[in-house]
Amino acid sequence: MTLSVRIRHKQGDFLLDAAFESSGRLTALFGPSGSGKTSLINMIGGLVRPREGRIVVDGRVLVDADKRVFVPKHRRRIGYVFQDARLFPHMTVAQNLGYGRFFTPAAERYADFSAVVDLLGIGHLLARRPASLSGGEKQRVAIGRALIASPKLILMDEPLASLDDARKAEIMPYIERLRDETKIPIVYVSHSVGEVARLATGVVVLSAGTVAASGPAADILSRFDLLPEDQRGEAGAMVDLTVAGQEEAFGLTVLHAAGGEWRLPRVDAPVGAKIRARVRARDVMLSLERPQGISALNVLAGTITGISADGGPDALISLDCGGDRLAARVTRRSVETLGLQPGRPVFVVVKAVTFDRGNMGTAG
């Protein structure tokens, strides 16, 4: 999918002046409150008509203000999922799902009801009404309703924001399946680094109505300067790993990555499965020599590719470990005493126990 957006639109005192291209399967619009994420998604969805600009999805022009093109929202074939599920309370889950299909012309319906129900694991809920569903179940039904309408694009506006961590963890695998198993591109609004790291293939960072950066998720999330101050502890990298085997006796899984072998808390996946693990920079240590007699299970040889600091006591060290990009957060004092600098070979140490389920997903 290619999504191309160029918008200039004033609403009140706020100017949205944003341009980006994305070819990822799940593009995250990421930024602090008030940066313009919802405004942008509403323009892609056709809820707001931008004064100037152009929006093109897979070669299909949805908006071209110069040429006075503005495809009305019901013709865009876009599925919406909001923070609150917005299900119809008087309808059963099956009826809510069926409603999604109602507005799609018969010839354009490609979504198969039972395939969608299976994908989201909601078969046992079909006869229930929304009031009896948990927040996580409601959101899965809302995603199903959007999907059954056979959309060409799905817009998700903070779909997990109203759920607690346990419910978020329950839904994320379904969003991953949506991303990996259907061919429908997704634009996903979030201000959570954890969510974006787990789900996004591409990220557009919005700041006060403009695009501060856009690119592959791995590039964006390893940059300190792009993350909000209260989430800098979440800065890190994503490593693509392949399951190589289980160490049953220790509850560990052995995985292969470009830069070497990893051992992580048990991942329930067969040999050969692709896993994307988020490695937070604060969980990574550096050593000039290969550490001996150390409890951490993951030690990789790498080279420093960059160092950035934001004036605080820490520095963020970018690393290349045989093709895997990682990041380590260390004190500026350590940078000085160890003589860390770009080009310097180091050993990169990651404790297995710093990984939890929320940090591991399927490779996007």
Ligand SMILES: Nc1ncnc2c1ncn2[C@@H]1O[C@H](COP(=O)(O)OP(=O)(O)OP(=O)(O)O)[C@@H](O)[C@H]1O
């Ligand atoms: N109809 C409107 N008229 C005037 N100002 C508006 C209108 N809609 C949005 N705004 C302003 O535009 C700015 C961006 O709002 P928007 O909802 O797009 O941000 P956001 O990044 O989605 O924020 P949040 O994460 O809090 O939802 C805000 O300052 C908001 O007050």
